[in-house]
Amino acid sequence: MTGVTRNILASARAMATGLLGFALLAPLPAGAQEAVPEKDPESGFVIAEGWEVVKAQCTVCHSAKLVTQNHGTRHHWAYLIRWMQETQGLWQFPEPMQAQILDYLAEYYGPKDSYRRRPLPPEARPENPYKRAENVSG
């Protein structure tokens, strides 16, 4: 077997187990992608740097669920915070605290797609069982 063949087989295996997608995403520490992150049983917040600040600041007016069910970029979170400050009586945060809150939210409650592995390349996908029905109706 040539080295190239071996590599192809190895990547096919990696794709089959989803490991390739896992490797392509990388922003989280190794293991965190597939492992269920540890969460605070009380609030449901992912336990990671900054979570206690977020819990303390962001559950005063509404439940933590409102926060944890939301997802978005850092920009989205900054926008929401500004909106709450301008219209909902949210106080201003000192700059380092605001940065810490945004880092945490963007990392653990980022755009939803970033939590999924990328789609497999077409040749690695199983046949689409709905294709035929679609052709018939369409």
Ligand code: HEC
């Ligand atoms: C001073 C009160 C207050 C605090 C503190 C507060 N919020 Fe809010 N927030 C609100 C209100 C009021 C709403 C609107 C609730 C509703 O629509 O039922 C809201 C809504 C939200 C929403 C839902 C927005 C949407 O699109 O529906 C999110 C997400 C959110 N807050 C996140 C946060 C985060 C993150 C923090 C901490 C940085 C925080 N909130 C702290 C008052 C607050």
